[in-house]
Amino acid sequence: MTISNAPLHVHAGNGPWPLHSAAASQALERRALAQVAPMTLMEAAGLAVARLALAIAPQAGRVVVWVGPGNNGGDGLVAARLLHGRGWRVQVWTTGDPAALPADAHQAWQRAQAAGVPMAPVPLGPEAQGPVGFDCSRTLHIDALLGLGLRRAPAGALAQAIAQLQAAAAGGAPVLAIDLPSGLHPDTGCALGAADAPWGGAVRATDTLSLLTLKPGLFTAQGRDHAGRVWLHRLGVPAGPADAVLSGPPAWAARPHGHHKGSHGDVAVVGGAPGMVGAAWLAASAALAAGAGRVYCSPLDPEAALLDPAHPGLMGRSAWWREPASTLETATVVCGCGGGEAVQAALPPLLAATPRLVLDADALNAIATAPALQALLQARTSSEAQTLLTPHPLEAARLLGCSTAEVQADRVAAAQALVARYGAAVVLKGSGSVIAAPGALPHINPTGNAALASAGTGDVLAGWVAGLWAQAPGASAGEVARQAVWQHGRAADLHEPAARGAPLRAEALIEVLALRALG
Numbered sequence: 001m002t003i004s005n006a007p008l009h010v011h012a013g014n015g016p017w018p019l020h021s022a023a024a025s026q027a028l029e030r031r032a033l034a035q036v037a038p039m040t041l042m043e044a045a046g047l048a049v050a051r052l053a054l055a056i057a058p059q060a061g062r063v064v065v066w067v068g069p070g071n072n073g074g075d076g077l078v079a080a081r082l083l084h085g086r087g088w089r090v091q092v093w094t095t096g097d098p099a100a101l102p103a104d105a106h107q108a109w110q111r112a113q114a115a116g117v118p119m120a121p122v123p124l125g126p127e128a129q130g131p132v133g134f135d136c137s138r139t140l141h142i143d144a145l146l147g148l149g150l151r152r153a154p155a156g157a158l159a160q161a162i163a164q165l166q167a168a169a170a171g172g173a174p175v176l177a178i179d180l181p182s183g184l185h186p187d188t189g190c191a192l193g194a195a196d197a198p199w200g201g202a203v204r205a206t207d208t209l210s211l212l213t214l215k216p217g218l219f220t221a222q223g224r225d226h227a228g229r230v231w232l233h234r235l236g237v238p239a240g241p242a243d244a245v246l247s248g249p250p251a252w253a254a255r256p257h258g259h260h261k262g263s264h265g266d267v268a269v270v271g272g273a274p275g276m277v278g279a280a281w282l283a284a285s286a287a288l289a290a291g292a293g294r295v296y297c298s299p300l301d302p303e304a305a306l307l308d309p310a311h312p313g314l315m316g317r318s319a320w321w322r323e324p325a326s327t328l329e330t331a332t333v334v335c336g337c338g339g340g341e342a343v344q345a346a347l348p349p350l351l352a353a354t355p356r357l358v359l360d361a362d363a364l365n366a367i368a369t370a371p372a373l374q375a376l377l378q379a380r381t382s383s384e385a386q387t388l389l390t391p392h393p394l395e396a397a398r399l400l401g402c403s404t405a406e407v408q409a410d411r412v413a414a415a416q417a418l419v420a421r422y423g424a425a426v427v428l429k430g431s432g433s434v435i436a437a438p439g440a441l442p443h444i445n446p447t448g449n450a451a452l453a454s455a456g457t458g459d460v461l462a463g464w465v466a467g468l469w470a471q472a473p474g475a476s477a478g479e480v481a482r483q484a485v486w487q488h489g490r491a492a493d494l495h496e497p498a499a500r501g502a503p504l505r506a507e508a509l510i511e512v513l514a515l516r517a518l519g
C-alpha cells in the first residue's frame with residue numbers, strides 16, 4: 001500500500017501543534033479502525049516507521065526490532081517485514097507469546113514469519129548482557145515494545161528489553177521509538193519503570209514517530225529526555241479536538257515610529273530582601289530588555305542602594321507598593337524575586353490594586369501559607385485584574401498543599417489545579433513548562449534546556465513577561481506567558497555552550513533575549 005505524506009518533524013519552531021491525551025488518541029484509533037479493513041492502519045503505521053527508519057539511518061542496513069505484547073509490537077512487525085523486503089538485515093526480538101498478540105498484531109507476526117524475517121523471543125538472563133543483536137553502534141533499533149497501552153511499570157522481559165535498548169542508545173546506536181518511548185506515560189511524560197531502574201525504566205530514543213496524534217507526555221516531565229526528535233504521522237486520520245497545545249513561536253510586535261517610552265508601559269519590580277537584592281535588579285533589567293517604557297525596581301532590603309550602576313536605565317524606588325493607588329493601577333508589577341519574608345507586607349496593596357501582576361518565588365511562598373493573601377488573590381478574579389503565577393514544582397506543591405512528586409507526576413493536571421484554585425494563569429516551570437489559564441487549553445512549551453537551571457533565570461522570566469505585558473496591556477496573562485516562556489527557552493536553545501553542559505548565566509540570558517534574534 002502507499003501512504004501519501006512523509007512524517008512531520010515536530011519542533012519548537014513550527015508549532016503550535018495540537019496534543020491529544022491517551023484516551024482521546026485511543027478513541028480516535030477506535031473510530032478509524034471501524035472505518036477501514038483489518039490491518040489497514042497497522043500496515044500504514046509500519047510503512048511510516050520503515051520509511052522514517054530509512055530516512056534517519058540510511059546507511060544502517062541493519063535493524064533490531066523489539067516487539068512487545070500489543071499493537072505497538074504489530075507496527076514494529078510490519079516495519080521489520082518491509083525493511084527485510086528492502087534487503088536490510090533484520091532481527092526481531094519478541095517479549096511475549098506471539099499467539100497471544102491482538103488480532104492485527106498477530107497477523108503482522110504471521111506476515112513477517114511468512115516473509116522469512118528472523119524472529120525469536122528476547123534472550124533473558126546472563127546472555128542478555130550488552131546490546132542484543134548486531135554488534136555495531138550503527139545498527140538501528142526500533143522500539144515497538146509498548147505504546148498507548150502502557151498500564152504499569154514494565155517488568156520481566158519488557159524491562160530487560162528496555163534495558164537493552166538503553167544500552168544500545170548509550171553505545172551510540174540510533175533508536176526509533178514507535179508512538180512513544182516504551183515505558184513513558186503518554187499523558188504525563190513520567191517514566192513508569194521501577195524506581196531504581198536507570199532513566200526511570202523507559203526507553204531513551206533518538207527519534208520518536210508519534211502515530212495519529214501527538215501525546216502531551218512527549219514534551220513535558222521526562223518526555224523530552226526520552227523522546228529525542230519527534231515526528232508525527234497522522235496515517236491519513238484527521239484528529240479531533242485537542243486536549244492541550246504545544247506552543248509555537250510568537251510574533252514580535254513592531255514598534256510604531258510615533259511611539260515614545262510612555263507608549264510602552266511601566267513595570268515595577270518588588271523583591272530583593274537582604275542578601276537577594278540582585279534578583280529584583282535582574283527581573284527589572286529583563287523587563288527593560290523586553291521593551292517596557294519605564295522600569296522601577298523596589299528592593300525590599302531597606303539598606304539596598306536605589307541605583308544599579310550596571311543598569312542606569314532602571315529607576316530605584318523605595319517601597320513602591322506604597323505609591324498612590326493611581327500609580328499602582330497603571331503599572332505591570334512583578335512581585336517575588338528574592339523577596340524573602342519581607343514580601344508579605346508588600347503583597348496586600350499589590351494584590352488589591354494592580355491590574356497586571358506577576359507573582360514569583362517568595363511571593364508564591366507567602367501566599368501558600370497565608371489564607372488572607374489567598375483570599376486577596378482569589379478576589380482579583382471578580383475584577384478585570386489579571387494575575388500570572390510562575391511557580392517551579394516545589395512552589396506549586398506548596399500552593400496546592402501536596403508534594404513536589406505529586407506535582408511532577410502530572411504536571412498538566414497540577415497547573416490546571418492551580419488555575420482552578422486561584423483563578424490565575426500559571427506557568428509551571430521545569431522541563432516542558434506548562435502554561436495554563438482560565439478558559440484556555442493548557443499549553444506545553446517546547447523550548448529551553450538544562451542551561452536554564454542556573455541562578456536568576458526565573459527572575460529573568462518574571463521580568464521578561466512583565467516587560468512584554470506592559471506593552472500589550474490588553475493581552476491575557478496566558479497569552480503573554482506563552483510568548484515569554486517560548487522566547488526565554490529559545491534564548492537558551494541558542495546558547496551553544498549548553499550543548500557542552502554549560503549553564504546560561506542570567507545576565508547573558510537577558511542579553512540574548514534583548515537581541516530578539518530568536519527565530
Ligand SMILES: NC(=O)C1=CN([C@@H]2O[C@H](COP(=O)(O)OP(=O)(O)OC[C@H]3O[C@@H](n4cnc5c(N)ncnc54)[C@H](OP(=O)(O)O)[C@@H]3O)[C@@H](O)[C@H]2O)[C@@H](O)CC1
Pocket residue numbers: 029033041042045068069070071072073075102104145146147148149150151152153154155158178179180211212
Ligand atoms: N490497532 C491498530 O491497528 C493500530 C495501533 N497502533 C499502535 O498500537 C498501539 C496501541 O496498541 P495497544 O493498545 O495494543 O497497546 P500497546 O502499547 O501495544 O501494549 C498493550 C499491551 O501491553 C500490555 N502491557 C501494558 N503495560 C504493560 C507492562 N507494564 N508490562 C507488561 N505488559 C504490559 C498490555 O497488557 P494488559 O494491560 O492488557 O494486561 C497489552 O497486552 C499504539 O501505541 C500504536 O503504536 C497505531 O499504529 C494505529 C494502528
Ligand SMILES: [K+]
Pocket residue numbers: 072143144145146147177178179180181182
Ligand atoms: K514504543
